[in-house]
Amino acid sequence: MRSKCLIGLQILLLALAVSATTADRCHGVTFDLRVGQSTLTMPDGIVVTVWGFGLANGPITVPGPVLEVPPGDSELIVNLSNELPVPVSLVIPGLSLPSNNAGPVWTDWPQETQVWTGSRPAGNYTARVRSFVHEAPARVGSTPGTATYVWNNMKPGTYLYQTGTTPSSQLQMGLYGALKQDATAGPPRQAYGATTVFDREQILVFSAIDPVMNEAISGGNFGPGKLVTSTKNYLPKYFLINGKAWPDKALARVNACTPLLANERVLLRFLNAGYDTFVPVFQGPYLSIRAEDGHLYPYFREQYSIELAAGKTFDAWVQPMADGVYPIFDRRLHVTNAGSSSPGGMIAHLVVGSPAGTDTEGPLVTAADAAPNPIAGPTSVTLVATADDVSTGCSNIAGGEWWIGADPGVGSGTPVSALDGAFDSSVEGLTATIDIGGLRIGTATMSVRARDAQGNWGPVTTFLLKDIVSITSVTYARATIQVVATTSSSSRMVLRSPEYPRARFTFRRRTNDYRAIIRRVPVNPGVISVTSSGGGSDTKPVPFP
Amino acid sequence: MISSPTRYRSILALVAAGLILVVAPGAFAAIQGVTGTSFNLVARQDRITLGDGDSMLMWGYANGAGRMQYPGPTLILQQGVPVTVKLTNQLPAAAGNVSIVFPGHQVTAVGGVSGVLTREAVVGDPEGVTYAFTPTEPGTYIYHSGTRMDLQVEMGLVGAIIVRSTTASTSGCPNLGAAFNNLAGGDPRCLETKYAYNHAGTGYHREFLFFQTDLDPKLHRLVEFGRFNRIDTTEGFATCWFLNGRNFPDTLAEAGVPWLPTQPYNCSPIMRPGETILVRMVTATRDPHPLHFHGNHVRVIARDGRMLSSGPGNGPDLSFENYTVIGNPGQTVDALFTWTGEGMGWDIYGHAPGDPEQPYEVLADHGTPFPVVLPARDDLVLGQFYSGSPFMGSQGSLPPGHPGLNAAGGFFFMWHSHTEKELSNNNIFPGGLITLLNVVPWTAELPVE
Numbered sequence: 006m007r008s009k010c011l012i013g014l015q016i017l018l019l020a021l022a023v024s025a026t027t028a029d030r031c032h033g034v035t036f037d038l039r040v041g042q043s044t045l046t047m048p049d050g051i052v053v054t055v056w057g058f059g060l061a062n063g064p065i066t067v068p069g070p071v072l073e074v075p076p077g078d079s080e081l082i083v084n085l086s087n088e089l090p091v092p093v094s095l096v097i098p099g100l101s102l103p104s105n106n107a108g109p110v111w112t113d114w115p116q117e118t119q120v121w122t123g124s125r126p127a128g129n130y131t132a133r134v135r136s137f138v139h140e141a142p143a144r145v146g147s148t149p150g151t152a153t154y155v156w157n158n159m160k161p162g163t164y165l166y167q168t169g170t171t172p173s174s175q176l177q178m179g180l181y182g183a184l185k186q187d188a189t190a191g192p193p194r195q196a197y198g199a200t201t202v203f204d205r206e207q208i209l210v211f212s213a214i215d216p217v218m219n220e221a222i223s224g225g226n227f228g229p230g231k232l233v234t235s236t237k238n239y240l241p242k243y244f245l246i247n248g249k250a251w252p253d254k255a256l257a258r259v260n261a262c263t264p265l266l267a268n269e270r271v272l273l274r275f276l277n278a279g280y281d282t283f284v285p286v287f288q289g290p291y292l293s294i295r296a297e298d299g300h301l302y303p304y305f306r307e308q309y310s311i312e313l314a315a316g317k318t319f320d321a322w323v324q325p326m327a328d329g330v331y332p333i334f335d336r337r338l339h340v341t342n343a344g345s346s347s348p349g350g351m352i353a354h355l356v357v358g359s360p361a362g363t364d365t366e367g368p369l370v371t372a373a374d375a376a377p378n379p380i381a382g383p384t385s386v387t388l389v390a391t392a393d394d395v396s397t398g399c400s401n402i403a404g405g406e407w408w409i410g411a412d413p414g415v416g417s418g419t420p421v422s423a424l425d426g427a428f429d430s431s432v433e434g435l436t437a438t439i440d441i442g443g444l445r446i447g448t449a450t451m452s453v454r455a456r457d458a459q460g461n462w463g464p465v466t467t468f469l470l471k472d473i474v475s476i477t478s479v480t481y482a483r484a485t486i487q488v489v490a491t492t493s494s495s496s497r498m499v500l501r502s503p504e505y506p507r508a509r510f511t512f513r514r515r516t517n518d519y520r521a522i523i524r525r526v527p528v529n530p531g532v533i534s535v536t537s538s539g540g541g542s543d544t545k546p547v548p549f550p
Numbered sequence: 551m552i553s554s555p556t557r558y559r560s561i562l563a564l565v566a567a568g569l570i571l572v573v574a575p576g577a578f579a580a581i582q583g584v585t586g587t588s589f590n591l592v593a594r595q596d597r598i599t600l601g602d603g604d605s606m607l608m609w610g611y612a613n614g615a616g617r618m619q620y621p622g623p624t625l626i627l628q629q630g631v632p633v634t635v636k637l638t639n640q641l642p643a644a645a646g647n648v649s650i651v652f653p654g655h656q657v658t659a660v661g662g663v664s665g666v667l668t669r670e671a672v673v674g675d676p677e678g679v680t681y682a683f684t685p686t687e688p689g690t691y692i693y694h695s696g697t698r699m700d701l702q703v704e705m706g707l708v709g710a711i712i713v714r715s716t717t718a719s720t721s722g723c724p725n726l727g728a729a730f731n732n733l734a735g736g737d738p739r740c741l742e743t744k745y746a747y748n749h750a751g752t753g754y755h756r757e758f759l760f761f762q763t764d765l766d767p768k769l770h771r772l773v774e775f776g777r778f779n780r781i782d783t784t785e786g787f788a789t790c791w792f793l794n795g796r797n798f799p800d801t802l803a804e805a806g807v808p809w810l811p812t813q814p815y816n817c818s819p820i821m822r823p824g825e826t827i828l829v830r831m832v833t834a835t836r837d838p839h840p841l842h843f844h845g846n847h848v849r850v851i852a853r854d855g856r857m858l859s860s861g862p863g864n865g866p867d868l869s870f871e872n873y874t875v876i877g878n879p880g881q882t883v884d885a886l887f888t889w890t891g892e893g894m895g896w897d898i899y900g901h902a903p904g905d906p907e908q909p910y911e912v913l914a915d916h917g918t919p920f921p922v923v924l925p926a927r928d929d930l931v932l933g934q935f936y937s938g939s940p941f942m943g944s945q946g947s948l949p950p951g952h953p954g955l956n957a958a959g960g961f962f963f964m965w966h967s968h969t970e971k972e973l974s975n976n977n978i979f980p981g982g983l984i985t986l987l988n989v990v991p992w993t994a995e996l997p998v999e
Contacts, residue, residue, distance in 0.1 A: 290656065291854075291856065310854060332666065332667045338700040338879070346646075346778065348666045
């Protein structure tokens with residue numbers, strides 16, 4: 006972030022305490038945001054591909070980094086750098102973009118070969134709006150598409166920033182985050198004015214994931230004529246607060262980076278980036294709901310629950326008078342992980358008092374992967390991972406290491422670098438260049454772990470360098486499917502079709518591919534998938550004879 | 551027309567399947583529940599009867615040695631008086647632990663094992679968990695399981711709490727102003743005015759609970775058949791809707807009828823013109839059920855047990871009128887309702903101009919004739935609640951076979967969920983989240999609250 010105010014400012018990830026200073030004659034603040042792909046690992050082990058925001062050179066997170074506009078700044082500038090293969094854009098419900106930033110962007114949907122901006126193209130009654138405002142184009146090769154957005158009407162409040170491009174698909178992928186501006190930096194801090202004085206704040210972003218949608222959208226299988234045609238059958242299975250589902254450690258002490266003392270005045274900023282209404286209940290003293298959608302109420306509402314409809318924000322003030330655990334849960338009972346019998350989903354504990362003490366836990370490594378992955382053959386890849394100490398003591402990340410195969414012992418791996426060049430935050434992107442010459446793709450296990458500033462090493466996170474699987478031919482005739490597939494690895498891979506687990510794929514040396522003949526299929530299944538023991542997979546439609 | 555004062559008692563027993571049953575006087579109005587400062591709830595498994603005749607396996611809270619009931623016992627508390635609620639778990643082992651959370655109250659829990667939201671009672675442990683809290687503010691509240699809520703709330707582990715205010719009741723009759731025939735202040739027919747909250751603006755004469763739930767039979771059958779691995783509450787799909795644990799038309803049957811042993815509470819609001827009733831709404835499900843007052847408006851005075859007030863001493867000055875009230879999941883809403891027939895533009899009693907006025911009659915309409923000529927009786931299809939006369943307190947001739955359910959000559963208003971699909975029992979209309987408000991004339995005999 007660059008501020009024209011030229012004062013010390015803090016950029017806060019997820020839910021850190023804030024103590025920005027104010028200054029007269031501040032006019033604007035600039036954030037460089039990247040848009041890219043990452044993964045979230047759900048408590049049941051399911052890995053979901055997500056799209057998210059990150060600060061320039063920072064890790065991609067869901068939700069994106071908390072953007073804090075210093076008090077008094079009237080202008081907000083965001084430079085968007087889009088690493089996704091689709092165009093994206095940025096809107097902030099409640100803050101209109103001036104006309105020079107506005108779209109909309111129209112296409113000859115569903116082909117999307119032509120694009121118009123501004124008004125509907127004259128005489129064209131079939132064009133459809135793709136983006137509400139101008140777009141950051143899809144990346145070309147490794148060059149991201151860029152766009153700049155300027156808001157000149159900032160005012161104090163809690164806001165959701167999110168994609169403004171096909172929100173019915175992109176928003177659920179994770180393209181959202183929290184934006185806030187206080188009225189005064191204090192002390193004491195004021196959210197809107199004298200009636201919203203607070204000592205601490207906690208941001209709570211509610212959202213949900215339907216893994217079927219994420220897989221289809223990230224795999225290019227979403228849209229008219231594709232495997233998943235629309236969000237009509239959206240059926241979320243995972244329910245997140247700040248991108249995490251209970252019992253994730255980050256929710257067991259949701260204010261891990263914001264220690265709270267009894268009698269402190271806490272501002273809870275509730276945001277809903279999901280597609281459904283959630284009803285958070287605070288188990289403790291009554292919430293005093295003081296603002297909605299960034300507007301201060303003239304009279305406050307005393308409730309233990311909030312109707313948090315999609316896209317809305319609420320600011321609730323509460324003053325826990327005693328040390329203890331104050332649970333927050335969704336009363337629409339999204340308290341399961343995909344139907345799990347144990348508690349899951351939208352449950353969080355706000356912990357007051359009993360300070361965390363010294364940090365004795367090492368950071369977690371999430372979203373570990375290589376780029377590119379899957380890959381075709383021996384080359385070098387770039388390690389991409391996020392080290393996160395927010396739920397394990399909230400110290401800064403100090404370093405990390407990677408290795409292939411057996412654990413060489415703590416501290417004996419190859420060091421990684423900070424993605425943004427410096428280890429100075431409790432959430433850091435990790436990067437390293439890994440020469441994989443001589444490795445067999447599909448069998449090489451990569452391992453990463455990170456260390457915090459207290460010297461604690463965290464647990465090991467592993468991933469596989471995956472082979473590229475490609476279905477080269479599929480036919481359906483006389484109740485029999487014949488499918489031929491290749492992998493970028495060797496003949497020793499085991500291929501399967503998840504739809505037909507008993508089907509056997511045999512390697513054919515002459516054509517260097519695998520074939521399966523699946524008999525007694527009375528109805529054309531529409532699509533077929535092939536997965537490899539090397540981690541790769543492919544899905545293709547099954548043609549009619 | 552024939553006018554005759556009537557006794558009201560015998561009406562409702564006729565509703566369910568036309569059976570004539572023994573009626574306990576006073577059992578069909580007011581809010582039933584348990585009072586005291588020390589409660590003993592036991593989680594048990596039992597069955598309920600749906601409006602379509604189906605039988606459904608439930609988990610619920612029982613009052614001590616009693617049977618499980620749906621919803622659980624309504625706990626009627628006094629503001630400022632500490633209470634303890636002991637919970638023991640006699641559910642089948644497969645149900646696992648159970649607990650109670652009391653949103654809006656600051657609770658301490660002792661015993662049992664620790665859970666995510668509170669302490670939990672283990673199956674078979676006779677010590678269970680004891681929850682203690684002091685209801686510091688009056689109002690309507692909910693309690694429900696805090697353990698595997700997505701399944702246990704669906705299975706029926708829910709109940710209501712009413713906290714009575716410390717404001718003493720006042721006697722005297724309502725004075726609605728010069729436009730009405732107000733009863734004299736000391737008229738013995740008038741009920742005392744009670745106060746939902748500690749402010750004069752929250753007075754009422756009668757109160758009714760609207761505890762709203764729903765049910766997905768598929769989930770209950772999976773529990774019954776022990777197929778717990780098939781349960782996925784993210785795909786729940788309710789097909790039955792309840793007021794106070796009953797589907798319409800059972801909502802109108804009396805409280806405590808023997809053929810609904812695990813659904814003791816009815817939901818059958820009744821009032822006289824000029825009285826004010828307090829509608830206590832509780833939404834216990836994962837979805838809201840917009841309660842529609844069908845031709846009427848209520849004044850919403852509180853949400854989540856807190857008056858809609860601009861500040862201390864200001865009373866419910868932020869209250870507002872609605873004809874459909876949304877209680878969000880887990881929320882409670884209190885609303886006041888009164889009815890006089892004002893605005894009808896005709897004399898609802900069918901008076902001739904010189905006749906004496908009825909209590910709280912709209913004076914401007916006195917003697918104003920009914921604006922249409924009614925067709926002959928046998929040219930009409932008469933609803934079951936038609937008295938034979940369009941006029942309040944009057945009877946007319948009814949054709950053979952008519953059940954004659956409106957013996958008091960009252961005016962019935964359908965109060966129901968305005969999510970219209972919820973007016974059914976497993977796809978059979980009418981049913982579900984419906985009840986009827988009955989406005990009866992002052993000549994009818996009603997139980998004293």
